[in-house]
Amino acid sequence: MIDMRIGEYHITSEPRNYIVSLAKLSDDGTPKTVMTKAGEVLSERALGYYNTLPLALQAVAKDMMKRGDESVTTVEQYVQKARLADGVLAHCAWKYGLELEKQAQNI
Helix, strand or coil: CCEEEECCEEEEECCCCEEEEEECECCCCCECEEEECCEEEECEEEEEEECCHHHHHHHHHHHHHHCCCCCCCCHHHHHHHHHHHHHHHHHHHHHHHHHHHHHHHHC
């Protein structure tokens, strides 16, 4: 099962889907939780369900491009924002890969 965080994005997996959610974060950057009858759960909303992890990562990148405070008015600004989103995703995928390697070595 996949359970990875990319900033405020949360990617989890089920047997047939990868779920991309947008978490609400506290001031210190940790995910907010709410208490329900079933116990404490993360406060987040699903952005979509995807068949593959690359499609889920593309959805995160697309949402990163849409969201943000600054407006993009030139191609250069768009390219810069796209490169920033790509760099964030690449770094998170690298870190997650290292975690998986450590887990595999401990088995």
